Amino acid sequence: MTTIPFSRKKRKRTPEERARLWRETRRAWLYIAPAGVVMLIISFFPQIFQLWMAFTDYRIKNLRFNLFDPSTWEKYAPPFVGFDNFVKIITSSLALENYNFARLLTFNVVWTVANVFFHVVIGVAIAMALNEKFLIGRRLYRALFVLPWAIPGLITAVVWHNMYDDRFGAVNQLLAVLNQHIGTHFPTDIKWLIDATPPIGGPLSFLPLAFYAVLIANIWLGWPFMSVVATGALQSIPSELYEAAAIDGANGWQKFWKVTVPLIRPAMVPAIMLGTIWTFNNFNVIYFISGGGPFGRTEILVTQAFKLVYEQRLYGVGAAFSIVVFFILLFITLLQNRLTRATEAYNA
């Protein structure tokens, strides 16, 4: 997506060139066809159907509507409502408890930015530590640090949900152990996922304690991926560059900003974009850890859409939600693309 060049030369092609282009086109689509057919059936067609659903008042009775069976068309086709669903979503006039689009979107963006920031910073820091020469136990650390990524996501989400339990959870129990052994006085009955009073006031008072709890869990889950990408990039930096920088009198900090950062940038930028998309739509972590609570304050757009479909049975509105998410993500990706191009150091 970021890599597609849009430089087409406007000039007439010779007949041979045209024949060649057609030949290549036919061959290329033959290669793409198997993947294309699978995507057509499983992804593209349902997405187009979803797009149509977004403009209708699709409810549970309309599930009997079957595109392949004309006898159901008249009886079960959902009424067309134009942009009604979208208007309702954006003006927060859905008949839903604790629903506020502006808050939902703000939370979703803050959630994404905070996560990606920590994933990248921690991931790069650990990758650099593991890349140090003469490090003892490098292989063991590398093997251990891949665990959060390798364990199935459903399992980690359920585990973290239980770790935050106020009585049985490992987090409060760990605080109790710390109190006992090093004499601290942490409260040990914290209702991590339920307490609605924000721990930080002022501009951050829309973030309940559950936000920080889920953030910690998702940082635990997410940094190994960034670390692996950063490791690949770090290993491709020739050590001569650091030696040259040292001869020029650069200190560690300067080496990091002038050599490391520009050289791992080409690998990190697409990983960050991908991380942004994944985190923005990270259904599992939110749904299985906080469940969107307390009072819908940690709900993100996809968990809200899921609840609209599976709890409220408002299929049309749920579909419209997905379209809204798509356009927001498209906007964010294009914006990121712009920002990275504008700040590009050099062209490799």
Added chain:
Amino acid sequence: MPEKLKWKDIFKQILLQIFLLAVTATVMFPILWVFSIALDPRNIDKPLELELIPPGASFAAFHRVLFEPYKLLCKNPTDLSTCMTFPLLLKNSLYVSLGTALFTVILGASAAYAFSRFKFIGREAGMIGFVAMLMLPATGTIAPLYVLLSQIKLPGTGEALRTTLLGLMIAYTAGALPFSIWNLKGYFDTVPKELEEAALIDGATPTQTFLRIVLPLSLPALAVTVLLGFMSGWTEFVLAWLLLENPSRFTLPMALRSMQGQFSTPWSDFFALAIVMSIPPVLLFFALQRYIVSGLTVGGVKG
């Protein structure tokens, strides 16, 4: 001078070790907690204090999970012999995950090769179409997918594709393809074109150069694709719940999910099965680790 340098290195090593051990502690804490609960004999009640090895620790939960029938997954709830067992669940899961991995790597590599090497009509639109699927949530697509897969009948048995493991495999493949194509294309772009040109001059066909030159040089990216395909088949359960009907086709994550009761969950059993289920992907990660670092290009190398 050398003496001073050495002290500096030792100091650095100690700092690094402290940092990395702290990271190890945070990584291992939830994992060790899961182990301690799986060993706990209390099952439904959870322990109130943190202990690595709980009093009365035993492998009873592992034994139950591996050898006893799953009473919630039966064709006929009154007859235990119709219930699913661990070997059957494992067989279904392996079938779906390995099938997904295989489909993803074959279809993904073939499509990525076209996007990487050919100049053709619809190249940009096609690539954007695939990648856009990463951004479109599939929440609302399950209803149409259900209808569509019900329409496709398998030749022979006349069963709907929806209720079969093959249908599930195809659905997971579609989910894994956008990222795989993106990642593979990024990797293929780094394979020098000159190698293929030389082979073409020697009379090889484009298909031959793809199979004999590009693929063998792209092992790391192929390994990553296999890994991610396997993972999506191994862990998914939402779609599986919605599409499958016959308990004899249920997979491991569905069994895990079914243990989470509305009122009580047998936690020792749940975590024992979670540990057992984590073993194959973890082993696969370890086995493929040296490929993962170089195989994850995420399309970043060049255009």
